[in-house]
Amino acid sequence: MPSHSHPVALPQRRSYRNRTISTTIIKFADDTVVVGLISDNNKTAYLKEIRNLENWCQRNNLLLNVSKTKELIVDFSTKQERNYQTPIINESPVERVNSFKYLGVHITQDLSWSWHINTVVKKARQRLYHLRRLRDFRLPSKVLRNFYSCTIESILTGNILTWFGNSTMQDRRALQRVVRSAERTIHTELPDLHSIYSRRCWTKARKIVKDLSHPNNGLFSLMRSGKRFRSLKANTERLRRSFFPQSIRSLNQYITQY
Known part of the structure; x- marks a missing residue:
């Protein structure tokens, strides 16, 4: 349902507003997302909103970068297979993907968070090496604790309100293993991610x-x-x-x- 687009330059983009009830425009910095609720396999309002956005950009001498625009469809219906029409921007079809990264969060079409959590864990584990090096230099525990908060915990908890609630126990254990590794390095108790x-x-x-x-x-x-x-x-x-x-x-x- 969401369509992810990267406008090349949108200094006036905040003035654009969605025109249909079943669609929502989400804007942050130079990122724009069109979210459409598709009922009865009818994408008319959703496609119309994309055309409105394209026309608005043309009127304001702006250009949508189609090569960086992706469409992600979230559909949990098991009754029948649906064939959704591909959006067209600047006479080019928008690429349909199974997942994409938006504001640092990997979103998949089944709304599971394992891929995002695996990426976060891998990145956090790389920072553990630097934490151990600082420990080897015999820096105070307070300095190590601050380093953990700034460079490791911040990665583990990035956008945590979005994904942690629906994470699996296996994913949570993987996250917590990183915290425990840091605890053994710093020799102090650290807040668990659930808290x-x-x-x-x-x-x-x-x-x-x-x-x-x-x-x-x-x-x-x-x-x-x-x-x-x-x-x-x-x-x-x-x-x-x-x-x-x-x-x-x-x-x-x-x-x-x-």
Whole structure:
């Protein structure tokens, strides 16, 4: 569903707005993503939004780089095989892929996070070598701890709110092995990733609750008692373990404890 595009130069891109209800435009720096909800195998609104974006760029003397534009379709339907029409930009078909990297996160068409976590673990393990070298130079534990936080923990927890909730136990063990290796090197206890994830869920949820202009503020509604937040209905385990249901549980757990 999402189509990933890299505009060559979009200084005025923030003025573009999506025009259909079933599509959303996500913009960050020089990256633009068109997300479309396709119902009954009908891609009309989604393709129309892409054409609108292409026309808008042409009117503003901008160019979409088709070679760096990718389309990723997420479809969990098992009833029938669907044939989706390929988007066309500047008379060139957009490449359809099974995964792509967006803002540092590897997103796959089955919304599993093993590939992303494997990449993160491999990168973090490379930094462990430098941590051991610093230890060999007999630097203080405080310096080693700061190095771990800046160069290893930051990699392990990058965008953790997006993927950790739906990670498998096998992937979590792989992540935690990196933390334990660092603990043995520094000779001090380090925060486990699940604790970091829970704390960040709570912190992010509090910010959303306080920000009435946040587009997802309405998902956090108090019950009649005014003490607990209403849980979100989740028909799938994937949704139940995603950020918003998890963050509401974190808020309610904090209220119960205090």
